[in-house]
Amino acid sequence: MAEAINRLASQKGVVIFSNSSCCMCYAVKILFLELRVNPMVHEIDLDPEGREIEKALLRMGLSTAVPAVFIGGKSIGSTHEVMALHLSGSLVQMLKPYQNMS
Numbered sequence: 378m379a380e381a382i383n384r385l386a387s388q389k390g391v392v393i394f395s396n397s398s399c400c401m402c403y404a405v406k407i408l409f410l411e412l413r414v415n416p417m418v419h420e421i422d423l424d425p426e427g428r429e430i431e432k433a434l435l436r437m438g439l440s441t442a443v444p445a446v447f448i449g450g451k452s453i454g455s456t457h458e459v460m461a462l463h464l465s466g467s468l469v470q471m472l473k474p475y476q477n478m479s
Contacts, residue, residue, distance in 0.1 A: 378430060378432070379437065381426075381430075382434065382437070383450070388417060389416070389417040390414075390448065390449060390475035391416035391417070391446070391475050392416060392446075393409070393419070394421055394430065394442070394443055395418050395419065395421065395443050396420065396421060397422050397423060398422065399443055401455075402443050405456055405459055412476065413476040413477045414476055415477060416446075421442070431443070438452075439455050440455050446459050453471075
């Protein structure tokens with residue numbers, strides 16, 4: 378399953394594994410949209426293999442299974458890590474190649 382996650386995480390510059398009813402997932406998705414990034418969102422609760430994906434994300438060392446954020450195919454972490462990167466100014470730098478110029 379880790380291979381499948383890595384394959385999905387590499388399909389687009391920014392990928393978020395999410396749960397459609399998770400408020401923290403929603404907050405992270407809104408943050409990326411406000412930063413002019415349109416991530417690929419994979420709602421694992423709507424995926425028949427969602428439980429296996431969730432277990433695999435946890436085995437990858439994430440503190441929580443969702444939201445799981447990947448930038449450039451690399452795991453960035455969950456809400457805590459994303460917000461820490463954002464507050465330090467690092468997240469915007471990481472997202473520059475993926476921002477929609479409008």
